Amino acid sequence: xxxxxxxxxxxxxxxxxxxxxxxxKMLREDLNYTGAKLGCDVGDCGACTVLVDGIAVNACLMLAxxxxxxxxxxxxxxxxxxxxxxxxxxxxxxxxxxxGFCGPGMIMSTKALIDQGEELTRDDIKDALSGxxxxxxxxxxxxEGVIDAYEEITGKKVPETNPRAA
Amino acid sequence: xxxxxxTKEKTxxxxxxxxxxxxxxLPTVPERTLFPKEIGIAPAREQTPAVGQRATRPDGRMHGxxxxxxxxxxxxxxxxxxxxxxxCISHAKIKSIDVSEAEKMPGVMATLIGxxxxxxxxxxxxxxxxxxxxxxVRHAGDGVAAVAAVTEQQxxxxxxxxxxxxxxxxxxxxxxxxxxxxxxxxxxxxxNVYSSKTIIKGDVEQGFKDSDFIFEKTFTTQMVEHVPxxxxxxxxxxxxxxxxxxxxxxxxxxLGRADVSRTLDLPINRIRMIATVVGGNFGGKNEITTExxxxxxxxxxxxxxxxVFTREDEFISSTTRHPFVMEYKTGMSKEGKIxxxxxxxxxxxxxxxxxxxxxxxxxCILSAGPYNIDNLHVDAYAVYTNKTMxxxxxxxxxxxxxxxxxxxxxxxxxxxxIEPLEIRFMNAFNEGSTSPTGQLLExxxxxxxxxxxxxxxxxxxWQK
Numbered sequence: 001x002x003x004x005x006x007x008x009x010x011x012x013x014x015x016x017x018x019x020x021x022x023x024x025k026m027l028r029e030d031l032n033y034t035g036a037k038l039g040c041d042v043g044d045c046g047a048c049t050v051l052v053d054g055i056a057v058n059a060c061l062m063l064a065x066x067x068x069x070x071x072x073x074x075x076x077x078x079x080x081x082x083x084x085x086x087x088x089x090x091x092x093x094x095x096x097x098x099x100g101f102c103g104p105g106m107i108m109s110t111k112a113l114i115d116q117g118e119e120l121t122r123d124d125i126k127d128a129l130s131g132x133x134x135x136x137x138x139x140x141x142x143x144e145g146v147i148d149a150y151e152e153i154t155g156k157k158v159p160e161t162n163p164r165a166a
Numbered sequence: 167x168x169x170x171x172x173t174k175e176k177t178x179x180x181x182x183x184x185x186x187x188x189x190x191x192l193p194t195v196p197e198r199t200l201f202p203k204e205i206g207i208a209p210a211r212e213q214t215p216a217v218g219q220r221a222t223r224p225d226g227r228m229h230g231x232x233x234x235x236x237x238x239x240x241x242x243x244x245x246x247x248x249x250x251x252x253x254c255i256s257h258a259k260i261k262s263i264d265v266s267e268a269e270k271m272p273g274v275m276a277t278l279i280g281x282x283x284x285x286x287x288x289x290x291x292x293x294x295x296x297x298x299x300x301x302x303v304r305h306a307g308d309g310v311a312a313v314a315a316v317t318e319q320q321x322x323x324x325x326x327x328x329x330x331x332x333x334x335x336x337x338x339x340x341x342x343x344x345x346x347x348x349x350x351x352x353x354x355x356x357x358n359v360y361s362s363k364t365i366i367k368g369d370v371e372q373g374f375k376d377s378d379f380i381f382e383k384t385f386t387t388q389m390v391e392h393v394p395x396x397x398x399x400x401x402x403x404x405x406x407x408x409x410x411x412x413x414x415x416x417x418x419x420x421l422g423r424a425d426v427s428r429t430l431d432l433p434i435n436r437i438r439m440i441a442t443v444v445g446g447n448f449g450g451k452n453e454i455t456t457e458x459x460x461x462x463x464x465x466x467x468x469x470x471x472x473x474v475f476t477r478e479d480e481f482i483s484s485t486t487r488h489p490f491v492m493e494y495k496t497g498m499s500k501e502g503k504i505x506x507x508x509x510x511x512x513x514x515x516x517x518x519x520x521x522x523x524x525x526x527x528x529x530c531i532l533s534a535g536p537y538n539i540d541n542l543h544v545d546a547y548a549v550y551t552n553k554t555m556x557x558x559x560x561x562x563x564x565x566x567x568x569x570x571x572x573x574x575x576x577x578x579x580x581x582x583x584i585e586p587l588e589i590r591f592m593n594a595f596n597e598g599s600t601s602p603t604g605q606l607l608e609x610x611x612x613x614x615x616x617x618x619x620x621x622x623x624x625x626x627x628w629q630k
Contacts (some may be wrong), residue, residue: 020319034239035232037445039395040477047395050608075232088230100229107230134392135395135446146361 009077321550373506377497485557
């Protein structure tokens with residue numbers, strides 16, 4: 001067993017875990033942050049996406065030990081009792097999520113993308129979410145949700161593209 | 167006047183209800199997106215104002231907050247984790263299973279093999295599928311033993327220590343081979359064909375004689391896995407009063423409850439099924455998988471037992487969409503009118519029946535397409551093979567045959583030099599047509615829909 005200390009959503013947390021424990025397992029089972037989901041356990045589906053020092057990573061591929069001392073953000077850290085996060089609001093309003101299992105991962109990937117502060121096009125969004133799979137929606141509404149959230153947060157517009165030209 | 171008061175009261179009570187509802191929501195409560203209040207009633211066949219409106223989902227907020235509790239997000243005191251040993255051999259006789267080494271592994275609390283299950287068979291049409299194979303393995307994803315341990319890793323390690331001796335049998339993978347009389351019989355019956363259906367309408371042979379052209383083509387489709395984002399998962403708890411509580415990601419809990427009752431040989435009123443939010447079903451979570459196994463492991467250990475499929479389990483052992491072999495023969499007049507059609511469908515059902523019989527029926531009914539055909543003959547067969555079993559998946563056999571008859575239609579249009587849309591207009595169902603099974607069709611708008619759709623997406627422009 002190894003003692004691992006990391007910061008989750010601004011709070012310092014410590015847990016004693018076996019060395020093979022992934023960051024995802026530690027978050028879910030030892031620290032009770034069940035927002036990040038286990039979908040494939042091999043880094044294909046992105047349901048386990050969390051932010052490690054601001055970068056979106058598949059928590060199922062990262063060992064808990066590698067996250068020692070790092071700053072982790074999970075879906076639980078976005079909203080507070082007073083404030084609802086614009087990405088979550090946009091996803092709810094557009095009905096981006098059906099079964100919802102991919103949701104936390106999608107939202108964290110979106111946050112990492114918007115936090116970069118760059119001008120976005122539809123293609124950038126598709127690129128950034130390419131590591132997050134969804135089986136219900138066909139992605140259209142998820143991309144709409146990301147665009148709404150981006151426009152809400154930054155006040156910038158995502159250029160319209162002709163789908164046939166793409 | 168009285169009406170006004172009533173309406174006002176109604177609105178108030180609705181609003182107080184909504185408020186009460188909103189007060190329960192955490193964390194903050196943003197403004198709700200609602201439908202316009204006055205929707206009005208649109209005349210028949212006109213677009214209602216609801217179409218094109220944005221609707222939110224009642225569970226959308228919980229999903230977005232990451233607060234929805236799927237099975238894998240639930241933990242109970244003392245809960246154990248179970249894992250299933252897969253055969254990884256597609257056709258074999260089990261000579262022996264030795265779990266003694268596995269039971270000695272650290273953290274292992276119990277093991278289970280097929281012989282310990284009271285009634286080791288289930289299935290919606292035929293009860294031909296074992297929960298854990300006890301005698302014969304019929305496909306590589308068949309479970310052969312289960313282990314419950316304190317952690318998932320310990321359960322996985324223990325699986326490696328289970329010793330099984332197999333006697334290999336000849337496998338059959340091709341449904342056409344499996345249909346032959348001399349093929350290996352997968353379920354010891356007289357034939358591997360376990361369901362067949364026929365539709366006969368008019369006189370096909372005469373129809374072919376009257377046709378100017380005959381077209382023949384064979385179409386095949388592949389197996390498709392549902393790949394729900396959430397793998398199959400369940401938690402079972404057998405309590406001291408002999409009652410079983412199952413938290414499960416099953417879509418059809420009432421059917422599942424009957425299956426659990428049958429397999430555990432327990433009265434149905436002793437089984438409580440709690441369905442949770444499902445992370446994607448698509449038809450793949452319509453049947454029980456591990457639920458009775460977990461219940462028995464829980465009975466052995468006196469603790470709740472959870473099992474979440476690995477992605478590998480999901481691919482090799484859960485149901486998939488049926489692969490079909492579809493032989494089409496169609497007689498056409500010079501003008502492009504379908505005179506006769508003969509269809510032979512072979513549905514590769516995999517190792518167990520599951521929903522194949524139902525799927526076959528639907529495929530059979532729809533195999534002629536939405537076209538007026540006076541002379542029709544459809545033969546359909548569902549066949550056992552030593553592959554991952556097939557079951558319900560969106561469309562239930564319809565997408566496979568649709569691919570075949572529409573591709574066939576395009577081929578014929580090309581050969582005859584007729585516009586693909588035109589050939590469909592000429593043959594499509596219209597008001598008062600009868601389906602191949604004799605159903606009188608009303609409110610038929612195939613032609614209108616095709617016309618409108620082709621105008622909207624620019625069919626003519628794309629043709630250039």
